[in-house]
Amino acid sequence: MHETRKLTRFLAKYRLFVILAPLMMIGEVAMDLMQPRLTQTIIDDGVAAGDLSKVLQTGAIMIGLAVIGCIFGVLCGVFAVRAGLGFAADLRSALFSKIQKLSFANLDKLETGSLITRLTNDVTQLSDAVQSLLRIMVRAPFMLVGAIFMATLTAPRLSLLFIVLIPFLILVVAMTMVRAFPRFMKVQAKLDHLNNVMQENLQGVRVVKAFARHQYEVDRFGKGNDDLRDTTLSAVYVIVMVAPLMMLTVNLGLVATLWFGGHQVNDGDIEVGALVAFINYLMQALFGLLMFSMTLMRFTRAEASAERVNEVLASEPAVVQSPAASVPATMPGKVEFQAVSFTYGDGEPVLQDVSFTVEPGTSLAILGPTGSGKSSIVSLIPRFYDVTSGRVLVDDMDVREWDEHRLRDHISIALQESVLFSGTVRENIRFGKPDATDAEVERAAQMAQAEEFINHLDDGYDSVIGQRGVNLSGGQRQRLAIARAIVRGAPILILDDSTSAVDVATERRIQEALASLHMTVILVAQRISAVVNATNIIVLENGRIVAQGNHEELIATSDVYQEIYRSQVESGVANGQ
Ligand SMILES: Nc1ncnc2c1ncn2[C@@H]1O[C@H](COP(=O)(O)OP(=O)(O)OP(=O)(O)O)[C@@H](O)[C@H]1O
Ligand SMILES: [Mg+2]
Known part of the structure; x- marks a missing residue:
């Protein structure tokens, strides 16, 4: 007893x-x-x-x-x-x-x-x-x-x-x-x-x-x-x-x-x-x-x-906030990884010696085959997990020193799996920012290229979404998840493979809209088409960075990148044909 x-x-x-x-x-x-x-x-x-x-x-x-x-x-x-x-x-x-x-x-x-x-x-x-x-x-x-x-x-x-x-x-x-x-x-x-x-x-x-x-x-x-x-x-x-x-x-x-x-x-x-x-x-x-x-x-x-x-x-939360947690003096939205290694529980290392810097207002694309550790990288930024060694800095402060709530407020994220809640379209987008006005919600939907299909729904923004979004297509769910992240209006936006189910032309329009926002954008992708315009690209393989630079640099210097480019262009993926 x-x-x-x-x-x-x-x-x-x-x-x-x-x-x-x-x-x-x-x-x-x-x-x-x-x-x-x-x-x-x-x-x-x-x-x-x-x-x-x-x-x-x-x-x-x-x-x-x-x-x-x-x-x-x-x-x-x-x-x-x-x-x-x-x-x-x-x-x-x-x-x-x-x-x-x-x-x-x-x-x-x-x-x-x-x-x-x-x-x-x-x-x-x-x-x-x-x-x-x-x-x-x-x-x-x-x-x-x-x-x-x-x-x-x-x-x-x-x-x-x-x-x-x-x-x-x-x-x-x-x-x-x-x-x-x-x-x-x-x-x-x-x-x-x-x-x-x-x-x-x-x-x-x-x-x-x-x-x-x-x-x-x-x-x-x-x-x-x-x-x-x-x-x-x-x-x-x-x-x-x-x-x-x-x-x-x-x-x-x-x-x-x-x-x-x-x-x-x-x-x-x-x-x-x-x-x-x-x-x-x-x-x-x-x-x-x-x-x-x-x-x-x-x-x-x-x-x-x-x-x-x-x-x-x-159960004690695995990620604990230190009592002295605070926020940096300025928060323009810079992200930096310093020699980060990471292991889930006591398994194999998933990330090894990963270092990169994303300056405020620029974009970073993470490219790599499935299982290479892309989602793991982005989950370290809002401190969903703690690194095994090295440091993750947001606005020059270690995320472990950040006030957890403020850190998450500072970051908008669309997770790889677009989970929606039962409720209306509007409620789902507003989940990202509870006090968003209707105009803000609609603007976010426009940028996420979701407006058109929302208008085609029977009740527009008041259409009811079934549990986990069953009555929407994969690409529609993804766009609502992007809108939900955009409406939050945080300086750092993370999209984990969020346009994988969206056609290439729509994907390009979403990226153009994001570029106009001047946020720090980190996006995970499998397709070259999604990364060509990024300020910086890292190519990941088995948890290690194997190439880093912008599209032109990588095309010129990286065999791995050239290989991916060729395979996708030849198969027509990069051009969306
Ligand atoms: N919660 C977890 N617990 C234990 N291992 C995990 C967990 N999530 C991912 N992994 C492992 O970490 C490795 C990297 O996974 P990750 O999700 O980061 O890959 P990814 O690059 O995002 O792949 P994909 O393109 O398929 O989304 C994989 O080997 C995976 O098995
Ligand atoms: Mg992933």
Whole structure:
């Protein structure tokens, strides 16, 4: 229960409910515990003595107590639910804002699918555990102890039966738990696995269909599903087999009570009513014990959930801002790499000894084959990751000394994957600058050459974009992503392969528009056509710069560049034919 306990701080705010719920529950149990004694009174003092008014009077008291017990029960339920749901809501917000604070490196490790499960399923699991903790885990022990106490008061000699029954039942329950606990743990692991398979499939459902792999996926799911069923069966079988044994114990206890109790009644030691009351207490005690053990099972699941939730809460952002972080005196938008090497996690080096300078208002193009490290270079500028060695400077200040928020404000970036949000076209562009006016939004769209297709949409700028931009073409998505970056109006603009799905003529118009903005532009490209006008070009291969200069210089001096140029011009890519 170690992991679950760590989360109790989220209950602190609800401590009033956490205290009140069990108190109410004790009230309810107390009412329940009085009922058998009153039954005894009705039988012995009312029925046996032929006193009808005693019967009616006691009956009325019983109803009264039942009503009070019911009120206590309802209040306990209300308080437990308030605490449980409040706890869940706070935990979810804490998780969500933690995830927002994490760095790219953390997010590489905790996948999206698993984060969703943690925010939904795991939190619900924990919320249920809190509620049952406040209700059943309080009710069961009080019922057990209270019933034994009352039974002893009612029929002291018969109570000796408990000495035999309770240990036997505890033994049976303990044996069940020992066998069922690990199995339920396994069930949880299988369920997680199935969730992962499902999420991965649903996120990539188009790819699955495109490759006609649905049968494979169905089989994979079917296997996980069957596995879950079998594991659950083996866990539940333990309980199913033991349940009749428990009932047998309870029934044997009942028979023994009637046997010994019957003799005592015959001998005149106790009265019939006392025997009836005793039997009621016996039942209450035994069922209290069973209920307690069943609820314990639920906590195995909660513990697994708590572990997963705590993993997120305990993640420390990989990129941390130093307390002395500041901003440079002037911020014209200069970018400089000094002998930068970079490795993701503990893999192979992705960048080695990369050095270049981009003066304010000029442009740099990064050219290179796929996997050569282009996206990695640009992700170091807004400090999505920290360099392994060397320095990245923005406006002559190391990005590690920058105030993180100000640094990111200083840079507009269109990431390689153009992710849009569900909402209108206008909202998506405005995401880059929340207070942008309509005129600014439209100007950005014009520059990104997105205006024409936006005007063709049914509702223009107010057209609704589906989740992740499903109802747009790849090139349309890219242009909206560029517009979103442009509208931000930051001095440094980074476009990571943002025109790969746009035709060459449109690409040229976008570049001309960008040139008129006099920003520092860093653009990643695979096509020569996208880079010819750049002030400076670097050619990257396996994480190293193999050529650097402008188009004319490179054509004259670099074999690699000539090779790329020739291959693309010959195939017509560079001319857009
Ligand atoms: N988040 C990551 N974690 C670990 N390795 C990564 C990560 N992102 C990229 N890599 C690795 O770093 C290397 C460079 O990747 P990068 O994305 O920078 O290439 P790229 O030049 O942008 O390629 P492309 O033209 O296909 O976009 C690749 O070998 C890739 O496998
Ligand atoms: Mg890339």
